[in-house]
Amino acid sequence: VPDQELSGKASRPTGGQAPASKPAPSAAAPAAPGDKPGRPPAPDTVTLTIDGRSVTVPKGTLVVEAAKLVNIEVPVFCYHHKLDPVGACRLCLVEISPGPPKPTTACTTPAADGMVVRTNSPLAVESRADILEYELVNHPLDCPICDKGGECPLQDYTFRHGYPTSRIDAPRLHFRKPIPLSENIALDRERCVLCYRCTRYYDEIAWSQELTTDRRGIHSFITSQFEEPLQSIFSGNIIDLCPVGALTSRVWRFESRPWDMDPTPSVCSRCSVGCNVTLWQRRHELVRVTSRENDDIDEGWICDRGRFEYTDVNSPVRIRTPRVGGAPSTWDSALETLLEGIKGRKLGIFLPQDVTNEELYLLRRLVDGPWKGGRVAIEGRTALPAPTGETLTIKDLDGCKAIVVIASDTAEDVPIVNLRVKKAASKLGAKLIVVHPDELDLDRRQETHHVTVAPGKAADAVRRLAGHELLREGPVGILYGDGRGTEDVDELGKAVADLAETVGARVMPLYRATNERGALAVGLDGRLEDLEGCDAVILWRAGRAPSTARFVAAWDSLPRPEQERADVVLPSATFAETQGSYTNLDGRVQFAHPVLRATLPLRESWEVLSEIGQRLGVEGMDYLGVFQIQREASGLVEAFAALADPPSGDPAPTPVMHGPARP
């Protein structure tokens, strides 16, 4: 076990890593208003007029995006700012001059200098209303029971752009429904408007051709390939993409009406990427998780782990009462038993991977003080050492001309980084080299150069990459993992550093645990096996008591077999009840907000830790709130500098991504 000493104020436990303090993406938005993904705007700009309003945009900006900037809604179904335009739904028809006197799709037309766009001419208005009428010819209009009802672009556009009366009295087409596309997603083909966002997402973004269209004409429908269940870990994003209620979450299906839920902007706690999410609460239950676009991190995508694995929070068997010796008890006696039990013993603490920076800071204080010598391990920790110097960030991948992914199945380890690598390769033209024993999903693209290595031998292969023809043009980004423990990380780290030196690359170590970098920053970075030999352990939603343990405390949210040996059981808050921050693999500190309130006997973890500190007589552990901890930690831990300035109010959440929806 390394010496885990936090030496007072001069704390630089991780070396000089830069605090993540880039401006929020929304602040930087006007520079590149949603230009086609994959095409950075040319330096020069063009000025056009839309409904009499002049707007200057970067060259290459699509008319539909330019209109957004002057608050003009051009309705869209098939267009999505992260997907290549197709011009299929024809809902964005506008009149453009100079040009032939006919309506043109705003989603496929780049803005040009002197262009005059009319979205409100009689022809344009009628063209769009006609499309909306068409969309409703066979639509089941089951809005009263539709999960999308209330946040549905088809409803909103029909209201704002459609005809006020209906001429449709013919029988509607019917499909078998709902179709379970997977365990998590249901497809309603009658509601589908065939915008192909889902199939295009699967092709363009996820590189996993599991979704397609079958039949033709009016009988066209979306289907999974060979009607097999969707396998991709990125499948849930099609629910957010769907502009109608055709793709719905089976986890949330018929759970609540959209307007009946309260959204809370937060950060996903499932891995080190730190995707921004919106957590939706109804009647004190977490009922839905959706993406919240942040172009620095996730670009609006989240993985299925983050989207669907939240139901434990609402579990009826949640532990909510402390127990001592198997019997219900109070916090007072439970904490007393705990402190009594570990007194004089060799203490080991297992941390959950989503322990917050604030909780880590408090633990660090305890380990520096009364629990000196205690060992701390974080669940899911890779073997990777703390970063030295500045690391490559997720956003930097966009600028890379070549990317090397070493010893990591990124789809499994850091899913949304995997999508960013795919984007760099397929949309931005980066060369891609994968060094891994197995065929990975990054190899689905023919152009990917795969280097097969025996497990544990990645370092040799990395050394041979120096001078590789695909790495001649920079900037080069190197992503490396620990091969899930199979690689000798010292040797691999050295080989990676040498390669980076040779080709002038920057490196992104692929930490896995949600707050692994936070733990590294305060030096609480042991691994589970480090706790062998401890005779008193605290199992905080993680770990297993070693055989040597004579005192076991479980601090958990759900019953687990490990608790049978526990002398004391404390109820633990989950990510949904936690206020605090995580440090993602970029080193960026992001703030999670509790969507559910921790009400007694459930207590927030920082509060419990601070009470333990007070009971042990640690000076200044009587924090009044998490902000106080944040302010203190920001001054002491360089990596936590961003804690000094928590966002005063997060940007309004965007519950479901769709096109411009401003009237």
Add this chain to the structure above:
Amino acid sequence: MTGERSVNLRGSYGPARDHLLTGLFGTEGLHKLSVYKENGGFSSLRKAIFDMTPDEIAAEVKTSGLRGRGGAGFPTGTKWGFIPKNVPGPKYVVVNGDEAEPGTTKDRYIMENSPHMLLEGIMIACFAIGAHQAWIYLRGEYDGPFRMLTAAIAELREDGLLGDRPFDRDYPLDIGIYRGHGAYICGEETALLESLEGHRPQPRARPPFPAVKGAWGRPTLINNVETLSTVPWIVKHGGAEYAKFGKGTAKGTRLVSVSGNVQNPGVYEIEIGISFRDVIMGLAGGPPPGRQVKAFWPGGCSAPVLPGDWGLDVSTDLDEVARAGSMAGSGGIIVMDDTHCMVKAARRLLQFYAGESCGKCTPCRVGGDWALRTYDRVLAGQGSEVELGIFDSIQESLQNGRCLCALGDSAGFVIASTMKHYRSEYEEHCIEHRCSVEDEVVAASA
């Protein structure tokens, strides 16, 4: 019709040695390379390769005034000029042989009679734009043409005209055949490319145009079978000679396939500019005795219908047909006599367009089917003024660039043109629930 000509031309059915395109048709064994060569075949290609530069070939084609025979009538020379020069990487020539337009059989006529003439035209086009590979996208049902073209290509490969060194020049050439699987939409050039690449045949949004980004993202020249089959003649005799035929901006001769209520249906080579009366009443022998031409589709059923009374006097000149409110299109002339109900005819055509809609864009996918169901209701005697309004708005929302490709426009043309010229029949069906044409009262109800 203008100037001195090297050949004398009449409308024809069957062999007539004077014709530009079909002159050799009917020659015993013309589909064989040896016979084709004996009759002057591949001399144009030899001339193109040895005596002309690619730019000169393209210039001749431009001078000829040849306009695409697939339906849109785009000037062929201009299209060739769109192919970027001096770009690294491959370019392709893709031949649109997906002749699926109802009433059109001219490409099949060419391929079955003189496959080598088409292949020669393709090879000249390859040389002119700097392509080494051509693909013939062939309608799946065309089994005969497929076997003849396959055999012809095998002969060329054996002869060395296709291969690494045709005419011993370092200019590798190859032609492949890709068979469609029975979708009308594959005749649309971008859907054709999608299909050729192995994807679902659905049109792409343009720009980029295929000339810049076509098959597999490369510059691609897409021409119709008849268009390319005309090229050898133009190269041999010169563009100016070709331009002596025809009328206005529509030069040369073209094949028309006449079908429907005529006594002599078939494919005829005509000089552009003769009237539809000459074609329908003259060459094709007119309708059966005692009947009148009620209506005809001048360029496949995708062209708006023209009424028989004044339409017959319209010239086959592309511009004049356009002025008459229709299109010369693919040259498939469908004739309907006065025993037929126009609403029923329109319904049958809508059935085709609704069934062949690829489903990609909303107006065509939904509009076609909705129109079809509305026709069914009207023909079942359940129509009303509402249905007239539905027809009106559907035809409008299918046309004028509101759909992704021209298939939707075509469906719109059917409704629009039949309503324009035969509105009384529509009103009779919708309001009175009867059909005076077929002299029967549609079951009244509603």
